Protein backbone atom coordinates (compact mmCIF):
# COMPACT_ATOMS: atom_id res chain seq x y z
CA UNK A 1 0.00 0.00 0.00
CA UNK A 2 1.16 3.58 -0.60
CA UNK A 3 1.62 6.03 2.24
CA UNK A 4 -2.00 7.14 2.51
CA UNK A 5 -3.04 3.46 2.57
CA UNK A 6 -4.64 3.67 -0.84
CA UNK A 7 -3.58 0.66 -2.91
CA UNK A 8 -1.01 1.14 -5.65
CA UNK A 9 -2.75 0.50 -8.98
CA UNK A 10 -1.04 -0.56 -12.20
CA UNK A 11 -2.36 -0.42 -15.77
CA UNK A 12 -0.55 -2.42 -18.46
CA UNK A 13 -0.64 -1.38 -22.11
CA UNK A 14 -1.12 2.20 -21.04
CA UNK A 15 -0.36 3.71 -24.42
CA UNK A 16 -3.26 1.85 -26.05
CA UNK A 17 -6.68 3.45 -26.41
CA UNK A 18 -8.20 1.59 -23.47
CA UNK A 19 -5.16 1.72 -21.19
CA UNK A 20 -4.58 5.45 -21.58
CA UNK A 21 -8.23 6.18 -20.87
CA UNK A 22 -8.19 4.02 -17.72
CA UNK A 23 -5.16 5.92 -16.42
CA UNK A 24 -6.91 9.25 -17.13
CA UNK A 25 -9.99 8.06 -15.23
CA UNK A 26 -7.90 6.92 -12.25
CA UNK A 27 -6.11 10.30 -12.16
CA UNK A 28 -9.45 12.11 -12.22
CA UNK A 29 -10.74 9.90 -9.39
CA UNK A 30 -7.63 10.60 -7.28
CA UNK A 31 -7.16 6.92 -6.52
CA UNK A 32 -3.62 7.23 -5.13
CA UNK A 33 -0.41 5.92 -6.62
CA UNK A 34 -0.78 4.92 -10.27
CA UNK A 35 1.80 2.93 -12.20
CA UNK A 36 1.46 2.75 -16.00
CA UNK A 37 3.42 0.18 -17.98
CA UNK A 38 3.94 0.17 -21.73
CA UNK A 39 6.37 -0.88 -24.43
CA UNK A 40 6.64 2.81 -25.36
CA UNK A 41 7.26 4.93 -22.24
CA UNK A 42 7.94 8.01 -24.38
CA UNK A 43 4.26 8.04 -25.35
CA UNK A 44 3.26 8.57 -21.71
CA UNK A 45 5.32 11.70 -20.95
CA UNK A 46 2.13 13.71 -20.40
CA UNK A 47 0.82 11.21 -17.84
CA UNK A 48 4.20 11.14 -16.10
CA UNK A 49 3.97 14.91 -15.72
CA UNK A 50 0.66 14.39 -13.92
CA UNK A 51 2.31 12.12 -11.34
CA UNK A 52 1.88 8.71 -12.95
CA UNK A 53 4.86 6.38 -12.46
CA UNK A 54 5.72 5.16 -15.96
CA UNK A 55 7.60 1.89 -16.35
CA UNK A 56 8.66 -0.13 -19.35
CA UNK A 57 7.10 -3.58 -19.71
CA UNK A 58 6.76 -5.96 -22.63
CA UNK A 59 4.92 -9.25 -22.12
CA UNK A 60 7.31 -10.76 -24.71
CA UNK A 61 10.13 -10.08 -22.26
CA UNK A 62 9.17 -11.77 -18.96
CA UNK A 63 12.36 -10.47 -17.34
CA UNK A 64 11.05 -6.90 -17.75
CA UNK A 65 7.92 -7.69 -15.77
CA UNK A 66 9.38 -8.39 -12.30
CA UNK A 67 10.65 -4.81 -11.94
CA UNK A 68 7.65 -3.35 -13.70
CA UNK A 69 5.14 -4.98 -11.33
CA UNK A 70 7.11 -4.50 -8.09
CA UNK A 71 5.24 -2.89 -5.19
CA UNK A 72 1.84 -3.03 -6.89
CA UNK A 73 -1.38 -4.03 -5.10
CA UNK A 74 -3.88 -4.21 -7.96
CA UNK A 75 -3.05 -4.63 -11.64
CA UNK A 76 -5.14 -4.21 -14.79
CA UNK A 77 -3.95 -6.69 -17.41
CA UNK A 78 -5.12 -5.38 -20.78
CA UNK A 79 -5.28 -8.10 -23.41
CA UNK A 80 -2.81 -7.44 -26.21
CA UNK A 81 -3.45 -7.09 -29.92
CA UNK A 82 -0.95 -9.84 -30.85
CA UNK A 83 -3.32 -11.88 -33.01
CA UNK A 84 -0.90 -12.65 -35.86
CA UNK A 85 1.26 -15.43 -34.43
CA UNK A 86 -0.70 -18.43 -33.08
CA UNK A 87 -0.20 -18.92 -29.37
CA UNK A 88 1.71 -15.69 -28.83
CA UNK A 89 -1.04 -13.72 -27.12
CA UNK A 90 -1.81 -16.43 -24.58
CA UNK A 91 1.91 -16.80 -23.89
CA UNK A 92 2.14 -13.04 -23.30
CA UNK A 93 -0.84 -13.02 -20.94
CA UNK A 94 0.41 -16.09 -19.06
CA UNK A 95 3.78 -14.41 -18.55
CA UNK A 96 2.00 -11.36 -17.14
CA UNK A 97 -0.13 -13.48 -14.78
CA UNK A 98 2.93 -15.37 -13.54
CA UNK A 99 4.88 -12.13 -13.06
CA UNK A 100 2.00 -10.55 -11.15
CA UNK A 101 1.82 -13.54 -8.80
CA UNK A 102 5.61 -13.56 -8.34
CA UNK A 103 5.62 -9.81 -7.60
CA UNK A 104 3.04 -10.27 -4.82
CA UNK A 105 0.21 -8.42 -6.58
CA UNK A 106 -3.07 -9.00 -4.69
CA UNK A 107 -5.64 -8.61 -7.43
CA UNK A 108 -5.60 -8.72 -11.23
CA UNK A 109 -8.34 -7.24 -13.41
CA UNK A 110 -8.32 -8.80 -16.89
CA UNK A 111 -10.08 -7.64 -20.08
CA UNK A 112 -11.58 -10.83 -21.50
CA UNK A 113 -14.31 -11.52 -24.05
CA UNK A 114 -17.97 -12.46 -23.67
CA UNK A 115 -18.42 -16.26 -23.74
CA UNK A 116 -14.77 -17.18 -24.35
CA UNK A 117 -15.34 -20.89 -23.60
CA UNK A 118 -14.64 -23.90 -25.81
CA UNK A 119 -17.93 -23.48 -27.72
CA UNK A 120 -16.91 -20.08 -29.05
CA UNK A 121 -16.12 -20.04 -32.78
CA UNK A 122 -14.14 -16.80 -32.30
CA UNK A 123 -10.64 -17.73 -33.40
CA UNK A 124 -8.97 -15.76 -30.61
CA UNK A 125 -11.39 -16.82 -27.84
CA UNK A 126 -8.95 -19.52 -26.60
CA UNK A 127 -6.47 -16.73 -25.69
CA UNK A 128 -9.06 -15.28 -23.34
CA UNK A 129 -10.20 -18.60 -21.92
CA UNK A 130 -6.56 -19.62 -21.46
CA UNK A 131 -5.80 -16.40 -19.58
CA UNK A 132 -8.84 -16.88 -17.35
CA UNK A 133 -7.62 -20.44 -16.70
CA UNK A 134 -4.14 -19.15 -15.86
CA UNK A 135 -5.66 -16.71 -13.36
CA UNK A 136 -7.79 -19.47 -11.81
CA UNK A 137 -4.72 -21.71 -11.47
CA UNK A 138 -2.66 -18.91 -9.85
CA UNK A 139 -2.78 -17.75 -6.24
CA UNK A 140 -4.12 -14.37 -7.41
CA UNK A 141 -7.51 -12.89 -6.72
CA UNK A 142 -9.11 -11.46 -9.85
CA UNK A 143 -11.90 -9.65 -11.61
CA UNK A 144 -12.39 -10.88 -15.16
CA UNK A 145 -14.22 -8.33 -17.29
CA UNK A 146 -15.75 -10.20 -20.21
CA UNK A 147 -16.20 -7.24 -22.56
CA UNK A 148 -18.80 -7.51 -25.31
CA UNK A 149 -17.90 -6.17 -28.77
CA UNK A 150 -16.93 -2.50 -28.87
CA UNK A 151 -19.64 -0.22 -30.27
CA UNK A 152 -16.67 1.71 -31.66
CA UNK A 153 -16.24 -1.06 -34.26
CA UNK A 154 -19.53 0.10 -35.81
CA UNK A 155 -18.05 3.46 -36.79
CA UNK A 156 -15.79 1.83 -39.37
CA UNK A 157 -18.43 -0.68 -40.43
CA UNK A 158 -21.03 2.03 -41.01
CA UNK A 159 -18.45 4.27 -42.66
CA UNK A 160 -17.99 1.56 -45.30
CA UNK A 161 -21.64 0.58 -45.54
CA UNK A 162 -23.38 3.96 -45.73
CA UNK A 163 -21.92 5.07 -49.11
CA UNK A 164 -23.05 1.72 -50.60
CA UNK A 165 -26.43 1.75 -48.90
CA UNK A 166 -25.82 -1.88 -47.93
CA UNK A 167 -24.31 -3.40 -44.80
CA UNK A 168 -22.99 -6.93 -45.29
CA UNK A 169 -22.48 -9.34 -42.42
CA UNK A 170 -22.45 -13.07 -41.74
CA UNK A 171 -24.01 -12.49 -38.31
CA UNK A 172 -27.43 -13.65 -39.52
CA UNK A 173 -30.12 -12.55 -37.09
CA UNK A 174 -27.72 -12.74 -34.15
CA UNK A 175 -27.89 -9.93 -31.62
CA UNK A 176 -24.93 -8.18 -30.01
CA UNK A 177 -24.98 -6.07 -26.84
CA UNK A 178 -22.29 -3.68 -28.10
CA UNK A 179 -20.49 -1.72 -25.37
CA UNK A 180 -18.50 1.44 -25.93
CA UNK A 181 -14.75 1.36 -25.35
CA UNK A 182 -15.25 4.33 -23.04
CA UNK A 183 -17.61 2.22 -20.90
CA UNK A 184 -15.07 -0.63 -20.92
CA UNK A 185 -12.48 1.87 -19.64
CA UNK A 186 -14.88 3.09 -16.93
CA UNK A 187 -15.62 -0.49 -15.87
CA UNK A 188 -11.93 -1.38 -15.78
CA UNK A 189 -11.00 1.73 -13.77
CA UNK A 190 -13.83 1.04 -11.31
CA UNK A 191 -12.90 -2.64 -10.91
CA UNK A 192 -9.24 -1.74 -10.41
CA UNK A 193 -9.96 0.90 -7.77
CA UNK A 194 -12.67 -1.14 -6.00
CA UNK A 195 -11.95 -2.77 -2.63
CA UNK A 196 -13.19 -6.17 -3.90
CA UNK A 197 -10.53 -8.80 -3.39
CA UNK A 198 -12.08 -12.17 -4.13
CA UNK A 199 -12.54 -13.83 -7.51
CA UNK A 200 -15.31 -12.82 -9.91
CA UNK A 201 -16.20 -12.90 -13.60
CA UNK A 202 -18.38 -10.05 -14.93
CA UNK A 203 -20.00 -9.56 -18.33
CA UNK A 204 -19.49 -5.96 -19.47
CA UNK A 205 -22.15 -5.14 -22.05
CA UNK A 206 -24.23 -2.38 -23.47
CA UNK A 207 -27.85 -1.89 -22.35
CA UNK A 208 -29.51 -3.77 -25.24
CA UNK A 209 -28.69 -6.46 -27.79
CA UNK A 210 -29.04 -5.33 -31.41
CA UNK A 211 -29.26 -7.26 -34.68
CA UNK A 212 -27.38 -6.04 -37.74
CA UNK A 213 -30.75 -4.89 -39.14
CA UNK A 214 -31.16 -2.76 -35.99
CA UNK A 215 -27.67 -1.31 -36.47
CA UNK A 216 -28.40 -0.48 -40.11
CA UNK A 217 -31.66 1.21 -39.10
CA UNK A 218 -29.87 3.28 -36.43
CA UNK A 219 -27.12 4.30 -38.88
CA UNK A 220 -29.72 5.26 -41.46
CA UNK A 221 -31.80 7.26 -38.99
CA UNK A 222 -28.80 9.22 -37.69
CA UNK A 223 -27.37 10.08 -41.12
CA UNK A 224 -30.59 10.31 -43.11
CA UNK A 225 -29.08 7.93 -45.71
CA UNK A 226 -30.76 4.67 -46.78
CA UNK A 227 -29.04 1.57 -45.43
CA UNK A 228 -30.14 -2.05 -45.75
CA UNK A 229 -28.71 -5.02 -43.93
CA UNK A 230 -27.67 -7.78 -46.34
CA UNK A 231 -26.98 -11.13 -44.63
CA UNK A 232 -24.29 -13.14 -46.43
CA UNK A 233 -22.80 -16.61 -45.87
CA UNK A 234 -19.55 -16.75 -43.91
CA UNK A 235 -17.46 -17.95 -46.86
CA UNK A 236 -18.73 -15.10 -49.06
CA UNK A 237 -17.88 -12.67 -46.27
CA UNK A 238 -14.32 -14.02 -46.07
CA UNK A 239 -13.88 -13.87 -49.84
CA UNK A 240 -15.20 -10.31 -49.92
CA UNK A 241 -12.68 -9.22 -47.30
CA UNK A 242 -9.81 -11.03 -49.05
CA UNK A 243 -10.89 -9.42 -52.32
CA UNK A 244 -10.73 -6.04 -50.59
CA UNK A 245 -7.10 -6.75 -49.63
CA UNK A 246 -7.27 -8.31 -46.16
CA UNK A 247 -4.95 -11.27 -45.53
CA UNK A 248 -6.94 -14.53 -45.37
CA UNK A 249 -6.20 -15.23 -41.65
CA UNK A 250 -7.37 -11.74 -40.69
CA UNK A 251 -10.53 -12.14 -42.78
CA UNK A 252 -11.18 -15.55 -41.17
CA UNK A 253 -10.74 -14.00 -37.72
CA UNK A 254 -13.26 -11.22 -38.43
CA UNK A 255 -15.68 -13.74 -39.94
CA UNK A 256 -15.40 -15.92 -36.84
CA UNK A 257 -16.79 -12.99 -34.86
CA UNK A 258 -19.81 -12.93 -37.19
CA UNK A 259 -20.25 -16.68 -36.76
CA UNK A 260 -20.26 -16.25 -32.99
CA UNK A 261 -22.79 -13.43 -33.31
CA UNK A 262 -25.02 -15.62 -35.50
CA UNK A 263 -24.92 -18.26 -32.76
CA UNK A 264 -26.02 -15.71 -30.16
CA UNK A 265 -22.69 -15.73 -28.30
CA UNK A 266 -22.79 -11.91 -27.93
CA UNK A 267 -26.49 -11.77 -27.09
CA UNK A 268 -25.71 -11.11 -23.43
CA UNK A 269 -27.02 -8.08 -21.54
CA UNK A 270 -25.71 -7.61 -18.03
CA UNK A 271 -26.03 -4.90 -15.38
CA UNK A 272 -22.45 -5.44 -14.14
CA UNK A 273 -21.36 -2.16 -15.74
CA UNK A 274 -23.93 -0.24 -13.72
CA UNK A 275 -23.03 -2.12 -10.53
CA UNK A 276 -19.35 -1.26 -10.99
CA UNK A 277 -19.74 2.38 -12.03
CA UNK A 278 -23.16 3.52 -10.79
CA UNK A 279 -23.98 4.65 -14.35
CA UNK A 280 -26.14 3.20 -17.11
CA UNK A 281 -24.15 1.80 -20.01
CA UNK A 282 -24.23 3.91 -23.18
CA UNK A 283 -26.78 2.94 -25.84
CA UNK A 284 -25.42 2.37 -29.34
CA UNK A 285 -27.79 4.97 -30.81
CA UNK A 286 -26.53 7.61 -28.36
CA UNK A 287 -22.89 6.69 -29.03
CA UNK A 288 -23.31 6.75 -32.82
CA UNK A 289 -25.28 10.00 -32.73
CA UNK A 290 -22.28 11.62 -31.05
CA UNK A 291 -19.64 10.24 -33.42
CA UNK A 292 -21.19 9.77 -36.88
Ligand SMILES: NC(=O)c1ccc[n+]([C@@H]2O[C@H](COP(=O)([O-])OP(=O)(O)OC[C@H]3O[C@@H](n4cnc5c(N)ncnc54)[C@H](OP(=O)(O)O)[C@@H]3O)[C@@H](O)[C@H]2O)c1
Pocket residue numbers: 012013014015016017018019037038039040057058059060078079080081082092111147148149150153181
Ligand atom coordinates in the same frame (compact mmCIF):
# COMPACT_ATOMS: atom_id res chain seq x y z
N1 LIG B 1 -14.16 -6.10 -27.22
C1 LIG B 1 -13.79 -5.66 -28.41
O1 LIG B 1 -14.60 -5.43 -29.32
C2 LIG B 1 -12.34 -5.36 -28.68
C3 LIG B 1 -12.00 -4.69 -29.85
C4 LIG B 1 -10.65 -4.42 -30.09
C5 LIG B 1 -9.69 -4.83 -29.18
N2 LIG B 1 -10.06 -5.50 -28.05
C6 LIG B 1 -9.06 -5.95 -27.05
O2 LIG B 1 -8.93 -4.91 -26.08
C7 LIG B 1 -7.55 -4.52 -25.99
C8 LIG B 1 -7.49 -3.04 -25.72
O3 LIG B 1 -8.21 -2.37 -26.73
P1 LIG B 1 -7.63 -1.02 -27.38
O4 LIG B 1 -8.72 -0.50 -28.19
O5 LIG B 1 -6.99 -0.18 -26.33
O6 LIG B 1 -6.47 -1.62 -28.31
P2 LIG B 1 -5.13 -0.89 -28.85
O7 LIG B 1 -5.24 0.60 -28.76
O8 LIG B 1 -4.84 -1.51 -30.19
O9 LIG B 1 -4.03 -1.34 -27.83
C9 LIG B 1 -3.32 -2.55 -27.95
C10 LIG B 1 -2.84 -2.88 -26.55
O10 LIG B 1 -2.01 -4.06 -26.55
C11 LIG B 1 -0.87 -3.77 -25.72
N3 LIG B 1 0.23 -4.66 -26.11
C12 LIG B 1 0.53 -5.11 -27.36
N4 LIG B 1 1.63 -5.88 -27.32
C13 LIG B 1 2.04 -5.92 -26.01
C14 LIG B 1 3.13 -6.54 -25.34
N5 LIG B 1 4.04 -7.29 -26.01
N6 LIG B 1 3.24 -6.37 -23.99
C15 LIG B 1 2.34 -5.62 -23.31
N7 LIG B 1 1.29 -5.00 -23.90
C16 LIG B 1 1.15 -5.14 -25.24
C17 LIG B 1 -0.58 -2.32 -26.00
O11 LIG B 1 0.25 -1.77 -24.99
P3 LIG B 1 1.48 -0.73 -25.25
O12 LIG B 1 1.47 -0.36 -26.72
O13 LIG B 1 1.23 0.45 -24.36
O14 LIG B 1 2.70 -1.48 -24.83
C18 LIG B 1 -2.00 -1.76 -25.96
O15 LIG B 1 -2.49 -1.57 -24.66
C19 LIG B 1 -6.92 -4.95 -27.32
O16 LIG B 1 -5.54 -5.11 -27.19
C20 LIG B 1 -7.68 -6.23 -27.62
O17 LIG B 1 -7.11 -7.32 -26.91
C21 LIG B 1 -11.37 -5.76 -27.77
